[in-house]
Amino acid sequence: MAKAKTPGGRRTVGNQTAAAASGAATVAVDAPAPKKKTSPAQFFSQVRAEARKIVWPSRKETWITSVMVFIMVLIASAFFWIVDTGLGFASRFILGLGQ
Template sequence: MAKAKTPGGRRPGSPQPAPAATVAAEPPAAKARISPMQFASQVRAEGRKIVWPSRKETWITSVMVFIMVALAAAFFWIVDTILSFLSQLVLGLGA
């Protein structure tokens, strides 16, 4: 027979959590519209903050990506070969 649940799913004698304070939701503030010139100026300012990788960093990253792709390809080829062998073994048992 299943036990009856206590109200709220709590065990008797366990401490009750404090009620959460309610916070009145404020309506979202309307964003001020900016002129196209200000927008272009902000875009240029953000563009100046970009740090481009050096040629060496780009080369190292590209080589690492190539190595990871080769490892992933080898892994999936091995798994595919094993699964193919096992499926042929299982399907060949019925013949």
């Protein structure tokens, strides 16, 4: 009878993998890659190359986004005003019961 495999592909013995059951301990550690020095000229050329990839929004996209932000601010302020008014009314009502 074949033993069940775990999703990682290791055979299991009881509740443990075969490697853990036999006491074998293997540790795989990736060594960090050595860092290469970048000259200032190369750095600035890379910055310019990345800056050329930027896609700026059009005037229409900026306008639409600004209007949407303004609308969301109005909705949020109305919501919080209503909640604040309701909580103020409720707290005055509850505190008024004790008088």
